[in-house]
Amino acid sequence: MQCSWKAVILLALASIAIQYTAIRTLTSKPFQLCPVPSPQNCGLLGGPETESPMEGRAGCDDYPYFSFNTSRKTHIMVLATTRSGSSFVGQLLNQHADIFYLFEPLYHVQTTLIPRLSHSRNAADRRVMLGASRDLLRSLYGCDLYFLESYIKPAPANHTTDKLFRRGASRALCSQPVCDAFGPTDANVEEGDCVKKCAALNMTLAADACREKRHVAIKVVRVPEIGDLRALVEDPRLNIKVIQLVRDPRGILSSRIETFRDTYRLWRIWRATGRRPYNLDLSQLTVVCEDFLGSVSTGLSHPHWLKGKYMLVRYEDLSRNPLLKTMEIYDFLGLSMDKSVEEWIQTNTRGSTELSAKHKYGTVRDSAANAESWRLKLSYDMVEYTQATCQKVLHQLGYKAVKSAEELKNMSLSLVQDKTFVPFS
Ligand SMILES: *[C@@H]1O[C@H](CO)[C@@H](O)[C@H](O)[C@H]1NC(C)=O
Ligand SMILES: *[C@@H]1O[C@H](CO)[C@@H](O)[C@H](O)[C@H]1NC(C)=O
C-alpha cells in the first residue's frame, strides 16, 4: 500500500515536471539567462520589434529583453497571501499613472501545472510551481506578455484572449489604446464593466501599454516566501522592490472561512459545532504561518540581497491609516505618489457606505469597521488553536495572543501592538 501510494505521488510530480518542460520547449528561448544589456545595446532596445517576436528569439542578442531604459524601471511586487488585503495594495499601485499593474498572473501557472489544487497544500507541489513562476515573472517584468499565453486556456489565437484572469483589475488593460470602450474621462472603470464592455484582450496592445509605462507592478499570492524570490531579486536585469503584506493569521483564517466557503467548509463546521472535525485540513492554517515566519525571519534579518528591496507592511496598519502607509510605500519605491492614488484612497476608504459597498476590497470595509472584527467571528478554541500553531509569527509581527474568551471579545483592548518595521536601506 505504502509503496503504491508513493508511486502515485511520484508519477504526479513527474507529469507536472514534464508538462512544464514541454511549455518551456514550446515557447523557445525566453528562459535563457541573457547577459545584462550593455549601454551600447540600449539604442536597440527601444527599436520596433520584429513582426513575430516569438520566432525572433534565436538568442539573447536579437531578443529585446527589455524594451527600453531599464535603469529607470522599477519592478514592484506585492507579495501576499489570499485575504490579506493584497487587492487593496494592488489598487494603490494600479491607480498610479506611471505604473502598469497585473493582478495575480501566477493564477494561470497554477491552473495549468497543478489544476486540481486551488489552495495548494502540498509543499512539494508548491515548490514545483516556483521555477515556472519565477520565469513568468521575469518575462512579465520585461513586458513580454506573450509568454503568459502558454499558460492561458484555451490557448489564445492571434495573440488575443478573453480569459486573462482578473483583467478588469488592471487599469491599463481597461483603457485606451488596449480597450476602446471607455474614454479618458471614465476615471474608475468597474472591473465587471471592463470585462463586459472591452473586446477580447489583444496581448500585443497590452504589451505595448506595459512598455509605455515607466514601472511594472505585479500582485502575487502564489509564492510562499521571500527567500523563493532571491534569484529574481538578485537578477541584475531587474530592479525588484518587494512589498510584503502580512496580516494577523487569525484574521486571515476568519476571512477565508467567509470567502472560500467550499474549501474552508470544515472550519465552518468547527465554528458552528464547537468540535474540530477529525479530517480538518490543518495545513490551510499552518502553511500561512510557516510562510510568514520564513519570509519575515528572512526579511527582518536584513540579508545583503534584500538591501533597499524589501518592505514589510501589516494589513492592520494599512487599514487604520491608509494614506500615511501609502505614502511610506511610495517613499520606499522611490516614486512620487500621484494625485489619482490619493483620490482613490479618499474615495474608497472614507466614502459613504453605499460607495464602499460597491467595491470589493476587504480592507475598505474593514477599515470602515475594524481590522479586528474577526474577533467577533471566530470561536475561542479556534483562536486558541491558531495562537498555539502560529505563536512565533504572532509574536514577531506584534499580534497579541488572548488568554480567555472574555479577552477575545473585549474590543476595547486591541491585539495589534504598535510596531515599526523600517525598510532596510
Ligand atoms: C536612462 O535613464 C537614466 C536615468 O534616468 C538616464 O540617465 C539615461 O540617460 C537614460 N538612458 C537612455 C538611453 O534614455
Ligand atoms: C487569426 O487570424 C487569421 C488571419 O487574420 C484568421 O484567418 C484566423 O481566423 C484568426 N484566428 C482566430 C481563431 O481568430
Ligand SMILES: *[C@@H]1O[C@H](CO)[C@@H](O)[C@H](O)[C@H]1NC(C)=O
Ligand atoms: C492586435 O493589435 C495589433 C497592434 O495594433 C494589431 O496589429 C493586431 O492586428 C491586433 N490583433 C487582432 C487579432 O486584432
Ligand SMILES: *[C@@H]1O[C@H](CO)[C@@H](O)[C@H](O)[C@H]1NC(C)=O
Ligand atoms: C475590557 O478591557 C478593558 C481594558 O483592559 C478593561 O478595562 C475592561 O474592564 C474590559 N471589559 C470587560 C467586560 O472585561
